[in-house]
Amino acid sequence: MADGSGARTFAELDMRSNRIAQFFLSLDLRPGDGIAMLLDNSTAYFELAWAARRAGLYYTPISTHLKQSEIEYVVRDCGAKILLADERFAPVLEALPADLRARCATVFVGAGGLDDLISTFREAVALPVVPMGKDFFYSSGTTGQPKGIKQGLGEPPMTGADKAEWNVRLFGFGADTVYLSPAPLYHAASLRFSMKVIDGGGSVVVLPKFEALGALRAIETHRVTHSQWVPTMFVRMLALPAEERAVFDLASHRVAVHAAAPCPVELKEQMMAWWGPIIWEYYAGSERNGVCCISPQDWLAHKGSVGRAVLGKIHIVDDTGRECFANETGQVYFDGPKFEYHGDPGKTEKARTAQGWSTLGDIGHLDADGFLYLTDRKAHMIISGGVNIYPAEIENALVLHPAVADAAVFGLPNPDYGEEVKAVVQLQRGRRQDSAMAGELLAFCRSRLSNVKCPRSIDFVDELPRLDNGKLYKTALKQRYLDGGDARSHVIKG
Structure with a gap:
């Protein structure tokens, strides 16, 4: 961990993932079963993922920014039998429906909890030879409900299979890599x-x-x-x-x-x-x-x-x-x-x-x-007056302005054109959210894009709902406007 909060050697990862795999097997988890993880970045992430691989399990990481209903959806859909979580999520997880809590037990692993779980499994043992466990990720859900992508289990662990993947080959990953x-x-x-x-x-x-x-x-x-x-x-x-x-x-x-x-x-x-x-x-x-x-x-x-x-x-x-x-x-x-x-x-x-x-x-x-x-x-394309407009091109133009920290562009209903281009902008710290700035950004767009692509209006917000993986949660932002919300801080018509 870059902040010095934890470190693991290869030997420690090997030993601890073996002991955690024993813990999973003691719960009667079998190859093809699943676990879910709701964790902040830590060394435990790797220990749990490797243990799942060694026990032949699917492991589903869950975004720490999801709301209770979104967490419930992913846990239900993936069929996890155990949810491993940090203690700070206890209030949210304890409020999950009783039937889900009965089907998927929550295990808290922070603040020494992981050590407590494996305290009775003190030594590494020969684990059953099973197909290698695999990740079971869900899409970010930026255009709707998250979609689970589940693929077949892989080769038995420790076989050295699949070493020539494209990223290893092109980026030169090796023993000297510090990533x-x-x-x-x-x-x-x-x-x-x-x-x-x-x-x-x-x-x-x-x-x-x-x-x-x-x-x-x-x-x-x-x-x-x-x-x-x-x-x-x-x-x-x-x-x-x-x-x-x-x-x-x-x-x-x-x-x-x-x-x-x-x-x-x-x-x-x-x-x-x-x-x-x-x-x-x-x-x-x-x-x-x-x-x-x-x-x-x-x-x-x-x-x-x-x-x-x-x-x-x-x-x-x-x-x-x-x-x-x-x-x-x-x-x-x-x-x-x-x-x-x-x-x-x-x-x-x-x-x-x-x-x-x-x-x-x-x-x-x-x-x-x-x-x-x-x-x-x-799914993000805007059709205005019969013209196809792609928001990414406008967002890429806006973000090049030195006052802009982030930008989102989407279509809103327009009685004459079908849709109109809406821009919502997050400014760099210290910049004023006023009509002068909005006008400056509109002029900046017009200097780079045809008029039909330029926003009809610009709003400012303190922070855009961008996920930590870099993807913009545009559906939620657009819905605020469709619902008639007042999340805007300023509007200028173009």
Whole structure:
């Protein structure tokens, strides 16, 4: 842990995960059963995940920002038999329905609780040979209810299988890797990449919570070689005064990876100017149906692209089902590994074509060289006066203004045009939320975008509902307006 709150050697992880696996087996959990974890970032996350793998169990991380009803939904849907949680969640979990608490026991593991649970299992033992347990993640639910992605259990543990995964090969993970994970471990990328690094003998440094100076300090202190980010973290770090950023020695840092949300070209250019050509990007989902990746060198030649396919083959399909030519925009599909949304064959079928290709719901195009460029999610598209407008393009423009910390754009009903473009902006600290600032932002948009794409109105909020994995919870934000809420602090009409 980057703050010094905990550390584990490989020997300790091996011993403790063995003892926790014994605890799971003592509860009559069998291969294919599930556990859920509602935990802040800690070393316990890895111990529990490895124990689940060794016992052949599915493990479902749950976002610590979910409300009680959302936690109930995930726990019910995944079928977990045990929910392992930090003590601070006790009031929420004790209020869950009685039938769910009876079916899924809550076990608190914080403040020494994990040591108490395994106190009777003092020695490592030979565990039953079972299929390796696997993560069972839920999508962020930014466009509706979270969707569970459950895949078949893997090979027996400790076989060395699957060592040539795309991320290991492209990013050069190995025994000398020191990987910084600044995001919550309940996010698929954070936990999967961290565990992949440890699988290969590398070291992982985890931030309890992202903080710009703390992240830079961790790179210097732990001589970090690899890291993973989301674009909002870049915005926060670039917002630091130049003199503060300059004091950190980042010479050990050789691979910085980002994903999860669109990154404006100018923002990435600023990061490249600061960190050098070490920034990689990939596009994938918890569904694991395909992956695109782009090196810093390829990105400089194809700015704005998320790369070529490194897992699966990409197809761009229009609304009629026709496969698009190069530079034609349509929905992005992968002909790659198959997945199913747990308990929802309708959603699974909706995400597939007749050929068996599957989509994450994004819109984009391929260039003549096979590089993918994303436009936005289909569910976020605004249709105003018959024109398709993609919010990500407007958000990327707004966030480049020095006063803007974050931005969200979505469509609201308009009696004349069907929908109109609404922008909600979170300003940098110390900036005034007034009509002058709103007018300045509107003019900034007009200098970069056609008038039809520019917001009809701009509101300010103190903080946008962005998840720690970088994804914007736009559905909840838009619903406030549809419900007639007064969460706005200022409005200016464009």
